[in-house]
Amino acid sequence: MPFLGQDWRSPGWSWIKTEDGWKRFEFDGDEFERDSNFNLQLINVDNQEMYTENCEYSVEKTQKEEYNNTTRTQYFYKEKWIYVHKESTKERHGYCTLGEAFNRLDFSSAIQDIRRFNYVVRLLQLIAKSELTSLSGAAQKNYFNILEKIVAKVLEDQHNPRIIRELLEDLSSTLCILIGRFVLVGNMNTWINRLENILLWQQQLMNLHIKQEFGTGLTLSDLPLHMQNNILCRFSDAWDIINLGQLTPTLRVLTEDPHLWKKLCKYHFKEKMLCHLIVSESGHIDWKLMFFALQKYYPKKEQYADTLQFCRHCSILFWKDFQLALLFKDSGHPCTANDPGSCFVPISPQHFIDLFRF
Structure with missing residues (x-):
């Protein structure tokens, strides 16, 4: 019957193999004096080899830890699919968690795809609002690695800065609350450094200036007013219209036109939703305020x-x-x-x- 417990030869002692089996090796005084030179030389050689092996192991372990901290956490997750199991079975033990799914699915490459960018940003925003504490420590680290890549991408190509500012604002508000409650996983100094990075990213995005490309082609301001108005009617986000109105006085007049907001209300909402009319002081319907009120009560489908x-x-x-x-x-x-x-x-x-x- 094989021995399944601890080593019966008692680790920590020196053992030698004889014809009668394994016996514990004990230094005898006379024997040690007779073979002192040989034994000391043998012990020194063994200790030197052991010391060399320990040094090599320590260096290798340090290099491996450094590799895991810098590289693997950012580029290791490349899986395209995962199995979502919600209970233990004979084949699988436990269940799949949100942190595991976030770690294993390839979100790092997804943010480089223009079709998936908004999807990943919206997911990060929802996690920041209510699910940040449910992530494991590795998932939280991966979360901030992906967020750092997103900010770097926006600063480089200058696309979608507004939705990233909203994400960082929600995340910073959540972290300020969670840090005060001491419910976060890991060292508190690490979370304070992450919060400082978020504030730095917010400042960089606020100071971002969109580079204007000068060329011989037509610009929006060169188009006739009725064409500019038609373009504004096709904007899917009302805040983009308001931001566009801050560029020139002409665009400001177009973005404040009640007929524009009336078209937007009738395009995005059904007739039965227009029952609550908002009347201005002059007695006219304020279609701009009505659009934002309807958007609040009837959020648009993502x-x-x-x-x-x-x-x-x-x-x-x-x-x-x-x-x-x-x-x-x-x-x-x-x-x-x-x-x-x-x-x-x-x-x-x-x-x-x-x-x-x-």
Whole structure:
């Protein structure tokens, strides 16, 4: 019967193998005096080799820890799909958490895709508002690594600075509350440094100046007023219209036009939603205030160019590569359904979080 417990030879003693089995080696005084030179030489050699091995191991361990802290946390997560299991089975023990899903799915590459950028930013914003404490320490570290990449990308290409400012504002407000309650995972000094980085990023985004490209082509101001008005009617975000009105006096007059906001109200909302009219002091309907009031009571449906997909047949959450799907009929994960396309459901950022609430 094999021995399953601790080593019976008692680690810490020196043992030698004899014909009768293993015996503990004990130094005898006479023997030690007779072979003192040989023994001391042998011990010194062994200690030197052991010391050299320990030094090499320490250097290797330090290099490995440094690699994990600097490189692996930023570029290790490259999986395109994960299995979402909510209970223990014979095949799998435990359940999939929000932090595990956030770590394993490839969000670092997703922010480089213009179709997935807004989706990832909205997910980070929802996590910052209510789910930050539910993430593990590794997931929180990955969260801030991705956030740092997003800020660097916005500062470089100068796209979508407003939504990143909103994300940082929500995150800083949450951290100020959580730091005061001492409920965060890890060293408090680390969280204070992260909060300082967020404040620094906010300052950099506030000081961001959009570079104007001078060329021979037409600009928005060169177009006729009725064409500028038609362009403003097709903006999906009302705050973009208000920000655009701060550029020139002509655009300000166009963005304050009541007919523009009336068109926006009737385009984005149904007739039955227009029952609560907001009347100004002059007795006219204030369509601008009415638009923001309707937007508050009837928030618009979130639309994204590309989202995470969930396979109801396999219970797998994955990024779908549409190019591979067209060329090789690859569904994005090892699906076993006869008709994989009928099992896919797009997952919104809020639905992504709800998947991991048990």
